[in-house]
Amino acid sequence: MPSAPDTEKTRAPEPPGSAPVVSVRGLRHSYGRGPDAVTALGPLSLEIPAGEFLVLVGPSGCGKSTLLRLIAGFEHAAEGAVEVFGERPEPGGRAGIVFQQPRLFPWRTVGDNIGLALAYAGVPRSERPERVAGLLDRVGLAGTAGRRVWQISGGQQQRVAIARALAGGKRLLLLDEPFAALDALTRERLQEDLRTMSAETGTTAVFVTHSVDEAVFLGSRAIVLTNRPGTVALDLPIGLPRTGAGPDELRGLPAYAALRAEIGTAVREAAG
Numbered sequence: 001m002p003s004a005p006d007t008e009k010t011r012a013p014e015p016p017g018s019a020p021v022v023s024v025r026g027l028r029h030s031y032g033r034g035p036d037a038v039t040a041l042g043p044l045s046l047e048i049p050a051g052e053f054l055v056l057v058g059p060s061g062c063g064k065s066t067l068l069r070l071i072a073g074f075e076h077a078a079e080g081a082v083e084v085f086g087e088r089p090e091p092g093g094r095a096g097i098v099f100q101q102p103r104l105f106p107w108r109t110v111g112d113n114i115g116l117a118l119a120y121a122g123v124p125r126s127e128r129p130e131r132v133a134g135l136l137d138r139v140g141l142a143g144t145a146g147r148r149v150w151q152i153s154g155g156q157q158q159r160v161a162i163a164r165a166l167a168g169g170k171r172l173l174l175l176d177e178p179f180a181a182l183d184a185l186t187r188e189r190l191q192e193d194l195r196t197m198s199a200e201t202g203t204t205a206v207f208v209t210h211s212v213d214e215a216v217f218l219g220s221r222a223i224v225l226t227n228r229p230g231t232v233a234l235d236l237p238i239g240l241p242r243t244g245a246g247p248d249e250l251r252g253l254p255a256y257a258a259l260r261a262e263i264g265t266a267v268r269e270a271a272g
């Protein structure tokens with residue numbers, strides 16, 4: 001995702017040692033009540049410092065999306081606490097969210113879709129075109145603001161969804177299997193661009209995936225959750241270079257293969 005004169009891009013990363021962006025303490029979450037209650041998650045505690053790209057991996061139904069929804073403020077846990085930037089999270093708050101489907105307004109233009117998020121974030125109308133252009137440039141879609149959503153590909157739509165999630169200077173991105181519905185080549189390109197963009201801007205991210213390779217490629221840290229109710233089975237720093245190495249070079253590193261093996265084993269064990 002190429003560079004742009006975008007105020008949201010050029011901001012400095014949070015200084016190391018500052019308060020965690022996300023703090024989860026003693027969390028438990030259930031759906032339903034009484035004999036039909038399903039305990040989805042917990043007990044679970046973790047902290048996500050500024051600039052971390054945390055990838056959540058684990059067997060189907062272990063509670064990955066539930067954890068993301070709790071961090072987004074879509075759900076509130078009965079037990080324990082979640083804080084985002086030191087506050088109880090609320091929908092539409094300080095996190096930008098990207099789902100598996102882009103969920104754009106198809107009849108509107110690309111620029112309007114992002115402009116709506118900027119309006120919601122309180123950006124004055126006069127500033128929006130420039131901000132839209134900057135955000136689109138950041139996700140590799142410069143010059144597409146006037147196109148209708150139905151005129152662009154699924155991969156491009158997901159890029160717009162990422163730009164929209166970043167609109168308004170959001171410093172935390174929550175992504176729930178955002179590339180799962182894309183073809184392999186598009187998925188690889190978006191992975192590479194998201195990796196570069198997050199490293200350049202210091203954006204903190206929580207990314208849910210089923211793919212061990214995606215976890216190693218994208219993450220600065222991976223957490224594997226156990227089978228439901230999800231608890232932390234493995235919490236592993238990835239430690240691969242975040243900048244300066246191309247995708248082939250990264251995937252060729254012995255450490256890359258070792259991380260894939262370690263996380264893959266943990267996921268298989270967690271699945272039971």
Ligand SMILES: Nc1ncnc2c1ncn2[C@@H]1O[C@H](COP(=O)(O)OP(=O)(O)OP(=O)(O)O)[C@@H](O)[C@H]1O
Nearest residue numbers: 031032038040059060061062063064065066067228
């Ligand atoms: N709204 C709901 N009502 C009742 N049970 C739910 C609800 N949402 C999720 N669950 C249950 O909670 C558990 C965790 O679900 P969640 O979607 O968080 O898992 P996941 O790890 O994201 O799964 P997947 O990888 O398959 O997307 C599952 O057993 C699921 O069936």
